[in-house]
Amino acid sequence: MFTGIITAVGQIKSAQAKGDGLHLVVEVPSGYLDDVALGDSIAIQGACMTATELTETTFALDISRESLNKTIGLDKVGPVNLEKALRLNDRLGGHLVSGHVDGVGKVTHFATVVDDAYGSWLLQIEAPKALAPFLAYKGSIVVNGVSLTVNKTQDSNDACIVDINIIPHTLENTTLGKLKQGDTVNLEVDLIARYVARMMETQAK
Structure with a gap:
């Protein structure tokens, strides 16, 4: 389990073919792996x-190829958001995150908020329609590993547009500051919302 609070920005240094997938080597800040063990x-x-x-x-x-097919940003050299697994005595600063990507979204707008004294940015993402039932006002969503709050949702026939406000600290300490219109992002919906939806689905049968 994770929290969606990024603990470092690393760099994929190489991505070499291995079977039907890839073997990645990721460079991290000094000391980051001091408490990490194999596995x-x-x-x-x-x-x-x-x-x-x-x-x-x-x-x-x-x-694996399956993971590559379901995600973006893990098949080439470049910066990546990192988070080590949650310990039972850690603070839950974001929300409960499984680390299983539910879908890939598309950035439709990313710009500073006009007249915002704090310098926040508005990020709009077009999420797959299948994720719409799990996205709600003031609910949680994970974007490229970062726990964020949904400020608005708008459903269409084939997608769900999600509005998210991002503060400067998040932009400076994650890879989200490098996003631009048209980029694709990994999305994970709220774990609790997923189970509530499943419970309602089975009760309706």
């Missing part, structure tokens, strides 16, 4: 992965 889980851009090799400043992982 530990680390979320990369919101996707839970297993550390298979460790050095002082890098870890490696194998990613």
Whole structure:
């Protein structure tokens, strides 16, 4: 489990073919892996992965074709959001996150909020229609591993537009500040919303 609070921004240094998937090597800040052991889980851009090799400043992982088909941003060199797995005595600063990407969304708007004294930005994402039942005003959503609050939803025939306000601190300490219109992002819906929807579905039968 994770919280959606990014603990470091790493860099995929290499992505080499391995079977039908890839073998990735990720570089991290000094000291980041001091409490990580082989086999530990680390979320990369919101996707839970297993550390298979460790050095002082890098870890490696194998990613399957299935995971590559369901996510974005894990198949090439570049910066990535990182979060180590949650411990039972850790603070839950964001919300409960499984690290399983539910769908890929598209950035339709990303710009500063006019007349906002805090310098926040408005991020609009077109989420797959299948995720619409799990997205609600003031509910939680994970974007590339970052726990964020939904400020508005708007349903259409084939998608759900989600409005999110992002503060400067989040932009400076994650990869979200590099987003632009047209980019795709990994999305995970709220875990509790998923179970509530399933309960209602079974009760309706």
